[in-house]
Amino acid sequence: MTTTLITGANRSLGYETARRLAAAGHTVLLGARDPDRGRAAADALGVRFVQLDVTDDASVEAAVADVRAREGGLDVLVNNAGLNQPYRPAEELTAADASTVLGTNVVGVVRVTHAFLPLLRASAHPVVVNVSSGMGSFAVTSDPSRVESTLAAPLYCASKAALTMLTVQWAKAWPDVKVNAADPGYTATDFNGHSGPQDVTEGTDAVVELATIGPDGPTGRFLDRSGPVPW
Template sequence: MTATLITGANKGLGFETARQLIAGGHTVYLGSRDAERGRRAAEQLGARAVQLDVTDDASVAAAVTTVEADGGLDVLVNNAGIAEEWTSGNVVVGAADLTADLMRRTFETNVFGTVRVLHAFLPLLLRSAAPVVVNVSSGLASLTRLTTPGGRSYAYPGVAYPASKAAVNMLTVQYAKAFPTMRINAVEPGFTSTDLNGNTGAQTVEEGAEIIVRMARVGPDDPTGGYFDAEGTLPW
């Protein structure tokens, strides 16, 4: 049975991804920064709760120990993320008000957290017969979209969140080249209604999770080092 770890999975897209993968036969480790919330979510789904704060080395190391003791890992879904530039009232912190502190906090979770988890779980993934990594990115990470006038992404004024997800895309490309036996891809779930955006998204978590689940199920002959949404390949 395929063993899968999902970070930031006690609610939203992570929770729905866990639900769909469990329904498809995966054993899912539900990673959650808050241990109690994670435990309740895991009980609801039939997953295995793992306390995991992607910003904390000790927490990530303990999660590795737990998963390794259970037998190993085949699929890692890096889903945990923040968007602190999305303030109340749907006001986005733009370039004029961007601070180094806001950028640092965003990168600590979205970028350094992804690296921290990847680095820690690589030994387990490399023991798998068919290791897979899914990095949850964003359409706002596309430099092509953000520089093409007329599109929704072009009008987006924020800096920290798209910069962090563009960095996640670069991590995806470079890790995929470094580990050619693994399938490592970035995905754009779409503008999904979750707590991250104050539940203002245009689609459901069921719809948003579809591409994450699809890429978590890829095989050794499927693409790696790519950037995808539900419709296909996205421009970098």
């Protein structure tokens, strides 16, 4: 049985990822910061809730201890938790805003992955999936045919560009772990006021694909539901 932890999984893309992987036979651990919302989501899916705030060292350490005690190991980590930047003009975004956005979308992923790496390495086939975005791609955000090119979100885009590069570097540094990044695409979620043309199932196609790769699967790749994402 494959044991999979998904951060930020009490709603939207994380919730749908949890639903789909549970249906595929994974033992899913639904990570969420808010205990009430997390337990409600986990109960609705019939999976186990793990309290996890990616911005808090003590919370992450407690989650590692919980998983070690209950499941004994971890096979797949999906770093899904993230936040958008404040809805203000770029000139009004501050260093404090940058610390908040990058603190969750980049530092939080480092914190969680570093903490769970020993449990992952105990797996015969460890996998890490980082939920990134085409908004972090120079090629995508410069392509006039893509909706991403019409948006200006400096902090969010910078955080996702950093996350994708982290993916590549970890893949090089850890040949024993499959590390990939997924771009959900423009998906209708709470994150964007349900404005995207894709539904959450379409938005999780790349995440689920990368979470279910075999031992000969890719590493260091950046994919959306149609294939490789240009950088």
